[in-house]
Amino acid sequence: xxxxxxxAQYIKAVLKKYFPKDKFSCTYSSYxxxxxxxxxxxxxxxxxxxxxxxxxxxxxxxxxxxxxYEYNNQRTDIPQAKxxxxxxxxxxxxxxxxxxxxDANLVxxxxxxxxxxxxxxxxxxxxxxxxxxxxxxxxKIDYSTKTLSFA
Numbered sequence: 001x002x003x004x005x006x007x008a009q010y011i012k013a014v015l016k017k018y019f020p021k022d023k024f025s026c027t028y029s030s031y032x033x034x035x036x037x038x039x040x041x042x043x044x045x046x047x048x049x050x051x052x053x054x055x056x057x058x059x060x061x062x063x064x065x066x067x068x069y070e071y072n073n074q075r076t077d078i079p080q081a082k083x084x085x086x087x088x089x090x091x092x093x094x095x096x097x098x099x100x101x102x103d104a105n106l107v108x109x110x111x112x113x114x115x116x117x118x119x120x121x122x123x124x125x126x127x128x129x130x131x132x133x134x135x136x137x138x139x140k141i142d143y144s145t146k147t148l149s150f151a
Contacts, residue, residue, distance in 0.1 A: 007079040008037045011057050034082030043132040047088045058084040090127040097138040098123035
């Protein structure tokens, strides 16, 4: 007897087609009022790119204005879940590269211990906004566009 593929297995296979060199963790959970898929990965690709691909696998949408769920994305050709959540982790190595550039290029008026907190926070925010190619090193930051350059 053939077993039905869970949405997580299907999503992982689709992501592998788009990003063959990257590793994704896709976990499926089933509970009394629905199910969910949690997707996580490190560095590359940016969350927006993954969200664009996996949004088709979420059958429900939340209307935060009325605090209700709308079953408005139902498809029968692919496995879906009530919720699909994405979480990208940026590696410490990449955050440290960005923090080093920020620290070298900006003038600081904070106490030394506060400086480290602000530099790290800025580095994490810049990393969240950018694609981070696997194996590349951050070499420059364009502060006006909030983009990172790699070598």
